[in-house]
Amino acid sequence: MNTFWKTFKVAAWLGWEMDSNWTEPWLFIVYSIIKPIAATFILVLMYVVFAAIGRFNAGPLFDFMYVGNAFFIFVGSTLFGTFQVIQSDREWYQTIRYIYISPISFYVYVMGRAVSKILVSAFAVVITLLFGMYVLNPAVQITLTWSEIPMLAAGLLLGLFCLLAIGITLGGVTFLMARHTQTLAEAVPGIFYVFCGVLFPLTILPGWLMDVGKAIPLTYWFELSRRVLLSPADQAAIAPLTGLGTFSDLTILGFLIVSGVAFFVLSIGVFKLGEYLARKAGKIDMTTSY
Amino acid sequence: MSTAAAHGRPTERRSDLRFRIGLNVRAVFGRAYPRVIGANREPSWIFFEVFLPLLGIAAYVFIYQSFGLAAIAQGKDPATVAAQTNALVATVVLGGTMVAFWLNVLWSMASQLYWEKEIGNLQIYMMAPMSRMSLLAGMAVGGMFMTSVRALSTLVAGIVVFGVIFQVANPWLLLAVFFVTLLALYGMGMMFASLYLLWGREAWNLSALLEEPIFFSSGMYFPAGGLLQPALAPWGTAVAIAGSIVPAMLGLDALRQLTIPGPAPFPIIPDPVIELELLLVLAVAFLLLARFALAYLEKLAKREGKLTSRHQ
Numbered sequence: 001m002n003t004f005w006k007t008f009k010v011a012a013w014l015g016w017e018m019d020s021n022w023t024e025p026w027l028f029i030v031y032s033i034i035k036p037i038a039a040t041f042i043l044v045l046m047y048v049v050f051a052a053i054g055r056f057n058a059g060p061l062f063d064f065m066y067v068g069n070a071f072f073i074f075v076g077s078t079l080f081g082t083f084q085v086i087q088s089d090r091e092w093y094q095t096i097r098y099i100y101i102s103p104i105s106f107y108v109y110v111m112g113r114a115v116s117k118i119l120v121s122a123f124a125v126v127i128t129l130l131f132g133m134y135v136l137n138p139a140v141q142i143t144l145t146w147s148e149i150p151m152l153a154a155g156l157l158l159g160l161f162c163l164l165a166i167g168i169t170l171g172g173v174t175f176l177m178a179r180h181t182q183t184l185a186e187a188v189p190g191i192f193y194v195f196c197g198v199l200f201p202l203t204i205l206p207g208w209l210m211d212v213g214k215a216i217p218l219t220y221w222f223e224l225s226r227r228v229l230l231s232p233a234d235q236a237a238i239a240p241l242t243g244l245g246t247f248s249d250l251t252i253l254g255f256l257i258v259s260g261v262a263f264f265v266l267s268i269g270v271f272k273l274g275e276y277l278a279r280k281a282g283k284i285d286m287t288t289s290y
Numbered sequence: 291m292s293t294a295a296a297h298g299r300p301t302e303r304r305s306d307l308r309f310r311i312g313l314n315v316r317a318v319f320g321r322a323y324p325r326v327i328g329a330n331r332e333p334s335w336i337f338f339e340v341f342l343p344l345l346g347i348a349a350y351v352f353i354y355q356s357f358g359l360a361a362i363a364q365g366k367d368p369a370t371v372a373a374q375t376n377a378l379v380a381t382v383v384l385g386g387t388m389v390a391f392w393l394n395v396l397w398s399m400a401s402q403l404y405w406e407k408e409i410g411n412l413q414i415y416m417m418a419p420m421s422r423m424s425l426l427a428g429m430a431v432g433g434m435f436m437t438s439v440r441a442l443s444t445l446v447a448g449i450v451v452f453g454v455i456f457q458v459a460n461p462w463l464l465l466a467v468f469f470v471t472l473l474a475l476y477g478m479g480m481m482f483a484s485l486y487l488l489w490g491r492e493a494w495n496l497s498a499l500l501e502e503p504i505f506f507s508s509g510m511y512f513p514a515g516g517l518l519q520p521a522l523a524p525w526g527t528a529v530a531i532a533g534s535i536v537p538a539m540l541g542l543d544a545l546r547q548l549t550i551p552g553p554a555p556f557p558i559i560p561d562p563v564i565e566l567e568l569l570l571v572l573a574v575a576f577l578l579l580a581r582f583a584l585a586y587l588e589k590l591a592k593r594e595g596k597l598t599s600r601h602q
Binding site for chain 2: 022023031034035036038039041042043045046047048049050052053056057058061065091092184187188189190191193194198199200201204205287288
């Protein structure tokens, strides 16, 4: 266990150094903020344009979308954090063979490397939410009481654990892939973007697609976060549309615990399988440069 | 005696125009070849490049559809809302095709020379006798082929899955706008390629930074004219002006006006011909800048000893 913890710590530190040491700290902070804010502004403009053409007002729907999108920053960063480790070490730095033969758990190493991305994205999520509350006009209706903080924190921890496990599950596949990490990191979050009710209520989806969404744990994480953060008025307007109104907060927390454990086990299995197949095919340290 | 001389071939270096044109055309095909063939040897890209990105686009489509349902629930005329939603969904679908090309420009054009340096190919390219522009043109041709598959699948999905209706009134103008936009975009990619060579590791992060902010400032998922709304003044106008440097904005705006039935919502310039002219100016400017930048920065990189140094 001590080796796992040491590996995790050193990998997280390494990830942070690799992410941030290419530039000055202030530039890195700006860089970390601009991307998510721009992604949020795409949604703001979509709403502005639709509202201007149709002369309609859907404040609660916009708040729903805004908070969902803010938390989605975690998804993109964490998944990219896990996908890119194997490929950057293998193709870019070409150090994977040295790390791979060192006496550490490669799984824990990948997990540690991804954690630095989560820390940076947490900062971006907070900035995005504050931006919505204090800069946007009309402001996004976010309320948070002291009594709601434990629920938000528990949901956040479980959600991130699930996300990390999903990321490593899919990261195991990158053992066998050519250098398409960027595409993968752009494309896979798209699945969650569509099916997890991040930007629109699940009931917008056709019936069977809604069921797909209900089977993904991240759907419940987004729902719980919005229940805690959105104002009661927004929640009252949105609740009939989410398709998850019958579940209590504690039930949702239970779903997250169960699915977190399930994905953790799955991630170990898929990671080991990917590793085995890559070794068998001689792809552990391949480079693809076309 | 050299082998060439022994076989009765002239040993002096040829530099006539015909030879140089032939050499550079072969270089274009030579560099495009591995992109196309390499992709076919590793077909997983079709799933990741073609199928999965459609989901991200679908999310934006569903947003407009959810707004549409909310508008109908507020008592708006369903037929009007449907037409409005179709126009905006078409906007997203066309934007999705342009996103594919922009990502290709960023990750497979702009970053490519830097990538080649990292893996040790750059020095070989530099020693080869063809123009570096031919090399970049080859990358562009190969990249365009791969990306066209993704762009086409986005378009087909828009029509088949989301029921988007397009109406093309002027196909020749449409084709001209499309190809000049690509020319300008890839010209910009060529210019970035040489800059990235100089910037080293920052290039990777710059490519990542030029995704969402450019999707936003170029109006990839909403009509770019929305930035000129009085509610967003003055910063919206500033973003629109800055965004128009990237050819995707004007190209998309013109494509939307030429394909969306009825008046396209919030065009940035309501005349596609003017947009085509501006795109032509951008294309020429970027190609010229790329040529100068490539020559200058190659010299600079050699002088500073950065041409072959990796991980910097």
